[in-house]
Amino acid sequence: MPGVEGYMYPNEVSLYWSVLIVLYPYITGLVAGAFILASLERVFRVEAVKPTYRLALLTALAFLIVAPLPLQLHLGHPERSLEMYMTPHRTSAMAMFGFVYLWYLMAVLTVEIWLDYRADIVALSQTTRGWRRLFYKVLTLGSSNVSERALHIDERVGWFVTLIGIPSAFLLHGYVGFIFGSIKANPWWSSPLMPVVFIFSAMVSGIAAVMLIYMATSRLRSQPIDMKCVDTIAQYMLYTFIIDFSLEMLDLIHRIYEADESFRSLDFMVHTKLWFSQVILQICLGTLVPIVLLGLVQAAKLTAASRKRIYAVSGSLALIGIFAMRWNVVIGGQLFSKSFLGYTTYKMALATREGLLVSVGLTILPLFILAALVKLLPPWTKEQPDAEALAVTGD
Amino acid sequence: MNITRRHLMLLLPAAAVAWESVLAGTPEASPNYTMTGHWWGMLIDIPKCIGCGNCVRACQAENDVPDGFFRTWVERYHVDDWNLANPQVISPDGGKEGFPSVAEDPDGKYFFVPKLCNQCADSPCTQVCPVGATFISPDGVVLVDQKYCMGCAYCVQACPYGCRYIHPQKRVADKCTLCYHRITKGLTTACCEVCPTGARQLADLKNPNDPIHAFLKTHSVQVLKPQMATGAKVFYNQLDGSVR
Amino acid sequence: MSIFRDAGHLFRLAGVYLAGTLTFLVIRAAVVPHSFGQYGHYRGAAIAEIAAKPLHYAGHQTCEICHSDIARTKAAGMHAHVNCEACHGPLAKHAADPSIDPGKPDVATLCVRCHAASAARPKSFPQVDAEQHAGGVPCNTCHQPHNPAIAAAGGSK
Structure with a gap:
């Protein structure tokens, strides 16, 4: 059979989870990571990252809206997907998705954004015209109360929602890891570390994405980049990256040392079919290089210009590396036979429903949604024209 | 076949009635089939399997199994002496057209292993179904509700034995039903019906008179991948340690 | 009470969510198949449908x-x-x-x-x-x- 080495169970030859299922944990991870970055400011009072607070929330929302789309597209019968809400199976990790997703979208992210933007929404509903006025009117839910006391209540409730939001973000992505980690049939997936690794890699990718988006939007708006802000973000990215890398290495070393029945098969796979995506892309380029670069910033005194460049490079490499990690988990987990006697090949189609073009489209789509959200709910209104003044006036 | 036309005319009404009774559920074999009265499994007697592929063909004919996918298939193992960890396994087109002949190997052994859904009592595939589209019936058969399945393939990933696939045309999960439409009518499965050597035998574990009980008491049987603890109900007689 | 006045928008939000939940429950009651849950977490009628598939081998x-x-x-x-x-x-x-x-x-x-x-x-x-x-x-x-x-x-x- 083409693309098969050794022996595969006959039903295993074609892969059932395509690149779309790679995208799904990737995009969900960006949501969780972006939200946790936003919560740094809100709950942990890291004032330096304030310029990215609203941007991070909108980024999380934009990606969260897209997150279920790759799942929908990969289903044999997308029209039946609402059955997940109608008759959720309690023992299924996947059935949890609908509810965790809905909880996160409706109870956490939307509420937090709404509370934070309420004063702006009320103001916009009075200053705009036409359909935009109607849109903002609907968003006010008919209440234009922006008294000091009302805003104070919003602030407190918002803080509380963020507090709930942090475990929710962990839950959202931890369960994605559990979807894979709980499959005892697949030794490449089956690991209690899987949810934890997914959470920390999600934080890395989300932080990197918000940092890059912040730097890019600042340039687009011809605004100076708040270096104190990106320095702090990069620092947090480095810390989470080190934790993430340690966990992944722990998993790897554990597998190598235990060398159970699946080891030889998986080891061969990593040295052949996954060599480029796992060792080169994920571990070397996507993890070690950015960790060294970000560490260099901490150790040496570099100019703002070179720091910016380092952040741009290491952020992009981190995003590629985390994507490679999702790829290696999802696709790698289907390349070897559960008989441990053979390997198959994944050939990505180009223009099919689960092909390359759709995947690229789904990856870019959140950026367009983000652009629309930024237009409707400008995240910069609170920002001073002089970014340096932020530290002083930061509430 | 020396039935004359006259014989046929005499026989037909009787045969028609008998066939009707099969279609309705053979009265003598399964009077008012009750789901709680059965607990289905299968016995695979490895030393009897000759690798003819009858079961694979019959399964495809009985269940409209799409080409390239298998509800049941046959593997041929070749194990070198003590080298249990490295068997050479083939299953050309699921063994549908049999296997190429091989000469005696003085340093090793050959044998056939028919595979099918293990009808697990603690099935990982039904556990992960997000919507309740696959389930264990009250008589112990793992079934797919193809009108409800949304085709997410999570169950395919969760099966340790590779017994499930996504039907390329129906776009839903598909698998061995243990010929549920036959066994509820008092017939045996298509694969057991056509197995020339009795290497496959349908077994009702709840029926005290089923020959499976005597067999299990007197033979060394094993299930596939017992470490998976799936409660598999397909029992293999003389299963070699190299089989996975 | 001013708390109700100043937190009024939160109650409105709660109202929207409550309405959403109720709509969901109504839709759910309407679309879940009748036989779902008859024997377990699945459509009970599916068993009879599978049992009714046509025979190809007569036996x-x-x-x-x-x-x-x-x-x-x-x-x-x-x-x-x-x-x-x-x-x-x-x-x-x-x-x-x-x-x-x-x-x-x-x-x-x-x-x-x-x-x-x-x-x-x-x-x-x-x-x-x-x-x-x-x-x-x-x-x-x-x-x-x-x-x-x-x-x-x-x-x-």
Whole structure:
């Protein structure tokens, strides 16, 4: 059979989870990571990252809206997907998705954004015209109360929602890891570390994405980049990256040392079919290089210009590396036979429903949604024209 | 076949009635089939399997199994002496057209292993179904509700034995039903019906008179991948340690 | 109470969510199939639907109702436990309408499926190298498929 080495169970030859299922944990991870970055400011009072607070929330929302789309597209019968809400199976990790997703979208992210933007929404509903006025009117839910006391209540409730939001973000992505980690049939997936690794890699990718988006939007708006802000973000990215890398290495070393029945098969796979995506892309380029670069910033005194460049490079490499990690988990987990006697090949189609073009489209789509959200709910209104003044006036 | 036309005319009404009774559920074999009265499994007697592929063909004919996918298939193992960890396994087109002949190997052994859904009592595939589209019936058969399945393939990933696939045309999960439409009518499965050597035998574990009980008491049987603890109900007689 | 006035928008939000939840519950009650949960977390009616799938193999019990003579021949020989459709293929259509000609299996491919010699087959199972054994002569020239042993002019053992 083409693309098969050794022996595969006959039903295993074609892969059932395509690149779309790679995208799904990737995009969900960006949501969780972006939200946790936003919560740094809100709950942990890291004032330096304030310029990215609203941007991070909108980024999380934009990606969260897209997150279920790759799942929908990969289903044999997308029209039946609402059955997940109608008759959720309690023992299924996947059935949890609908509810965790809905909880996160409706109870956490939307509420937090709404509370934070309420004063702006009320103001916009009075200053705009036409359909935009109607849109903002609907968003006010008919209440234009922006008294000091009302805003104070919003602030407190918002803080509380963020507090709930942090475990929710962990839950959202931890369960994605559990979807894979709980499959005892697949030794490449089956690991209690899987949810934890997914959470920390999600934080890395989300932080990197918000940092890059912040730097890019600042340039687009011809605004100076708040270096104190990106320095702090990069620092947090480095810390989470080190934790993430340690966990992944722990998993790897554990597998190598235990060398159970699946080891030889998986080891061969990593040295052949996954060599480029796992060792080169994920571990070397996507993890070690950015960790060294970000560490260099901490150790040496570099100019703002070179720091910016380092952040741009290491952020992009981190995003590629985390994507490679999702790829290696999802696709790698289907390349070897559960008989441990053979390997198959994944050939990505180009223009099919689960092909390359759709995947690229789904990856870019959140950026367009983000652009629309930024237009409707400008995240910069609170920002001073002089970014340096932020530290002083930061509430 | 020396039935004359006259014989046929005499026989037909009787045969028609008998066939009707099969279609309705053979009265003598399964009077008012009750789901709680059965607990289905299968016995695979490895030393009897000759690798003819009858079961694979019959399964495809009985269940409209799409080409390239298998509800049941046959593997041929070749194990070198003590080298249990490295068997050479083939299953050309699921063994549908049999296997190429091989000469005696003085340093090793050959044998056939028919595979099918293990009808697990603690099935990982039904556990992960997000919507309740696959389930264990009250008589112990793992079934797919193809009108409800949304085709997410999570169950395919969760099966340790590779017994499930996504039907390329129906776009839903598909698998061995243990010929549920036959066994509820008092017939045996298509694969057991056509197995020339009795290497496959349908077994009702709840029926005290089923020959499976005597067999299990007197033979060394094993299930596939017992470490998976799936409660598999397909029992293999003389299963070699190299089989996975 | 001013708390109600200043937190009024939160109650409105809660109202929207409550309305959403109620809508969901109404839709859910309307669309979940009636038999869902009858035996467990699945559509109970699915069992009957699967059980109603059409048969393709009639089963030897059915064949033997008409072909009792063949059944008697077969029972006396080595093929006693080989069921009719193992060689003749699925014949439920013929059972439902005997005027449908079931056709005859092609011995050239049929017999060797089981009896071609291979070291992978159990030693006790009768196997031949067909070329050497018959040299192209069809198997049923000497062997009666329903009772294959060659004894007393193609009769029983």
